[in-house]
Amino acid sequence: MSACKDREQDPRIEGIASSIRVVPNFPKPGIMFQDITTLLLDPKAFKNTVDLFVERYTGKDITVVAGIEARGFIFGPPIALAIGAKFIPLRKPRKLPGEVISEEYVLEYGTDCLQMHIGAVQPGDRALVVDDLIATGGTLCAAIKLLERAGAEVVECACVIELPELKKRLTPNY
Amino acid sequence: MSGCKDKEQDPRIEGIASTIRVVPNFPKPGIMFQDITTLLLDPKAFKNTVDLFVERYTGKDITVVAGIEARGFIFGPPIALAIGAKFVPLRKPRKLPGEVISEEYVLEYGTDCLQMHIGAVQPGDRALVVDDLIATGGTLCAAIKLLERAGAEVVECACVIELPELKGRERLNGKPLYILVESR
Numbered sequence A: 001m002s003a004c005k006d007r008e009q010d011p012r013i014e015g016i017a018s019s020i021r022v023v024p025n026f027p028k029p030g031i032m033f034q035d036i037t038t039l040l041l042d043p044k045a046f047k048n049t050v051d052l053f054v055e056r057y058t059g060k061d062i063t064v065v066a067g068i069e070a071r072g073f074i075f076g077p078p079i080a081l082a083i084g085a086k087f088i089p090l091r092k093p094r095k096l097p098g099e100v101i102s103e104e105y106v107l108e109y110g111t112d113c114l115q116m117h118i119g120a121v122q123p124g125d126r127a128l129v130v131d132d133l134i135a136t137g138g139t140l141c142a143a144i145k146l147l148e149r150a151g152a153e154v155v156e157c158a159c160v161i162e163l164p165e166l167k168k169r170l171t172p173n174y
Numbered sequence B: 001m002s003g004c005k006d007k008e009q010d011p012r013i014e015g016i017a018s019t020i021r022v023v024p025n026f027p028k029p030g031i032m033f034q035d036i037t038t039l040l041l042d043p044k045a046f047k048n049t050v051d052l053f054v055e056r057y058t059g060k061d062i063t064v065v066a067g068i069e070a071r072g073f074i075f076g077p078p079i080a081l082a083i084g085a086k087f088v089p090l091r092k093p094r095k096l097p098g099e100v101i102s103e104e105y106v107l108e109y110g111t112d113c114l115q116m117h118i119g120a121v122q123p124g125d126r127a128l129v130v131d132d133l134i135a136t137g138g139t140l141c142a143a144i145k146l147l148e149r150a151g152a153e154v155v156e157c158a159c160v161i162e163l164p165e166l167k168g169r170e171r172l173n174g175k176p177l178y179i180l181v182e183s184r
Helices: A012-018 A043-057 A072-083 A138-149 B012-019 B043-057 B072-083 B138-149
Strands: A021-024 A032-035 A064-068 A086-090 A100-106 A111-117 A126-134 A153-162 B021-024 B032-035 B064-068 B086-090 B100-106 B111-117 B126-134 B153-162 B177-182
Touching: A012 A043, A043 A072, A043 A153, A043 B072, A064 A072, A064 A138, A072 A086, A072 A126, A072 B043, A072 B072, A086 A111, A100 A138, A111 A138, A126 A138, A138 A153, B012 B043, B012 B177, B043 B072, B043 B153, B043 B177, B064 B072, B064 B138, B072 B086, B072 B126, B072 B153, B086 B111, B100 B138, B111 B138, B126 B138, B138 B153
Parallel strands: A064 A086, A064 A126, A126 A153, B064 B086, B064 B126, B126 B153, B153 B177
Antiparallel strands: A021 A032, A100 A111, B021 B032, B100 B111
């Protein structure tokens, strides 16, 4: 685990990186799982993580923070609260009550689906998408599509961890 | 949906209560689902909700906030961050990587299971359990047991909403419950 080297590194990042635990062979053999629960057990590291995002997005007229179930629910709300934005949970099927829109995305084997409430987001909203980690980008891509279908402008995606070796399916702007 | 009338009511509570949406017949016919997503769409109401909990727990030497998947993940972390406590996610089976302890609990039909990481919590930790809503209290009860098995002292359970007719408050192993709004 290393912090990003291609940008001037904030001194808080090394401590954040060191608090993330790698669990081998989870959820299946060959996968080195990036476990952020150990970051959450370190109040300073957790605070620094949120602060880094809040500092970046304060004053950028972000009106929506969308968090991807479930670990995006841990990082998204503190950011939303600090910048005064709405928080919108993006969820697996049949979790959100009431009317939703759905976006299907491809898994290694088969497909999955992400849902968002109708009416949560309007044209003119400026949105962030937050998750703990980006791997292939499939889930984040589905999240972007949901927000754009509702008329929002997705300003940026924000994750604690990136696995850069995996092919990402976001457009170059992100 | 009403704020609790049996205590001096903070003026912020009425606004919070009014942002909660009731969705009939979800997830199945007959259930009036208390939907907090509309609260989350109101930055002032969401901030007030978190502030009410933070004001209550600041200075009480709380070292752990445990949040129940998934809506407890929305309210727990802001509280933990504000009071300087660890946040511990309590999850459905097979979601947490590494070694876990499990606590089974009873559903209307069948059972379910809540898990916590081994090592997340130690003897001496003073814990809050946070979820969006208490119904029968089954999930909260399982959460309390997990924390106590790991040696923590559960100080209180904190929920935004209580469904008092389901008497969940009586199923918390004697632990106190703090809530903001009641739904009858």
